[in-house]
Amino acid sequence: MPLQSEPPNVKIVIVGAGSVGVTTAYALLLSNLASEIVLLDIDTTRAEGEVIDLSHAAHFAHAKVRVARGYEDCAGATIVIITAGVNQKPGQTRLDLVKTNYRLFESVVPQVARHAPDTILLVATNPVDVLTQAAQDLSGFPTERVIGSGTAMDTTRFRHELGRHYRVNPRNVHAVIIGEHGDSQIPVWSLASIAGMRLRDYCRQAGVEYDEAAMDAVAQRTRGAAYEIIKRKGKTNYGVASVLVGIVEPIVKNNDAIVTVSRVGIYEGVGPVALSMPCKLNNSGAHMDVPLMLDDVEREGLRKSAESILEALNSARNPES
Numbered sequence: 001m002p003l004q005s006e007p008p009n010v011k012i013v014i015v016g017a018g019s020v021g022v023t024t025a026y027a028l029l030l031s032n033l034a035s036e037i038v039l040l041d042i043d044t045t046r047a048e049g050e051v052i053d054l055s056h057a058a059h060f061a062h063a064k065v066r067v068a069r070g071y072e073d074c075a076g077a078t079i080v081i082i083t084a085g086v087n088q089k090p091g092q093t094r095l096d097l098v099k100t101n102y103r104l105f106e107s108v109v110p111q112v113a114r115h116a117p118d119t120i121l122l123v124a125t126n127p128v129d130v131l132t133q134a135a136q137d138l139s140g141f142p143t144e145r146v147i148g149s150g151t152a153m154d155t156t157r158f159r160h161e162l163g164r165h166y167r168v169n170p171r172n173v174h175a176v177i178i179g180e181h182g183d184s185q186i187p188v189w190s191l192a193s194i195a196g197m198r199l200r201d202y203c204r205q206a207g208v209e210y211d212e213a214a215m216d217a218v219a220q221r222t223r224g225a226a227y228e229i230i231k232r233k234g235k236t237n238y239g240v241a242s243v244l245v246g247i248v249e250p251i252v253k254n255n256d257a258i259v260t261v262s263r264v265g266i267y268e269g270v271g272p273v274a275l276s277m278p279c280k281l282n283n284s285g286a287h288m289d290v291p292l293m294l295d296d297v298e299r300e301g302l303r304k305s306a307e308s309i310l311e312a313l314n315s316a317r318n319p320e321s
């Protein structure tokens, strides 16, 4: 691997040096977006081991990688990525996961916010929408500075699946998944396009039938992708790490890229609640300047998605239920 030029003066802290955290650290290292990557984990021995290993990879890049001594090491971070938390275990309900990780955020987020009051929080821990909102509540940061990876992952998978179906490069497919990073997510069919043409127009021009059943299968594979991976390898890490780097990049480079990420807002009259919509990303965070144009079915789907996230959030906030 060739040595790259010096990265800009950017410090990124990753809270949670588990599978997602270290894969993200490695992807960040190779992306040359940061000059300093700091890992913070309650299991300091594990974090130390990962840092020694990563620092040998860092030899080929130009970033420093180190273990945090404590939350004071969040000071001066451009972005703090939170991947700490438990994964769903067999027999555990989604609600159990919400409560455990919500409690964890109550201990982590205020400490990050105290030491890095100007940072941007990037949440990956699941359920990511609920925890993005928890992170905003607990930090008191403005909504644009608390971002969840949300459906950036699902959007990537959606474009990948559409690209395969239509046999075009996914880069030339424009399509988004909005709402919950989970079962109530909404594929925005009304805006999906290839080469500037909506899918039905594209099919007409190509002289093929718009295949409704095939499109349902695409949406189903997108929604079910994580289950399929977890069924086989017990976790997901590479996709999410690349997506996190894809969110870090436009923030650090201040390049106004539009990425589908989760942030707190009012959606279809429901909220405040965090869910994903295409947002413009720059130095000051995630911005939703231009509302997305949706059809009635999509708006109804979005309203339902917002309500189901809010329900999960309320049960997590209430320790008695």
Ligand SMILES: NC(=O)c1ccc[n+]([C@@H]2O[C@H](COP(=O)([O-])OP(=O)(O)OC[C@H]3O[C@@H](n4cnc5c(N)ncnc54)[C@H](O)[C@@H]3O)[C@@H](O)[C@H]2O)c1
Pocket: 015, 016, 017, 018, 019, 020, 021, 040, 041, 042, 043, 046, 083, 084, 085, 086, 087, 088, 101, 104, 107, 108, 123, 124, 125, 126, 127, 128, 149, 150, 153, 181, 235, 236, 237, 240
């Ligand atoms: N958003 C996504 O697309 C996406 C994809 C994959 C996984 N995830 C989520 O990311 C989270 C992490 O997954 P993983 O596979 O890396 O799990 P993991 O068990 O490998 O790592 C979790 C790490 O968090 C650490 N930790 C626990 N409590 C902590 C605390 N209070 N402070 C600091 N560190 C703490 C643990 O020591 C462990 O190293 C899970 O919630 C998972 O569901 C999200």
Ligand SMILES: *[C@@H]1O[C@H](CO)[C@@H](O)[C@H](O)[C@H]1NC(C)=O
Pocket: 254, 280, 282, 283, 284, 287, 289
């Ligand atoms: C980022 O975008 C927002 C919304 O469009 C804008 O108000 C802000 O000035 C931009 N910030 C920077 C640093 O460019």
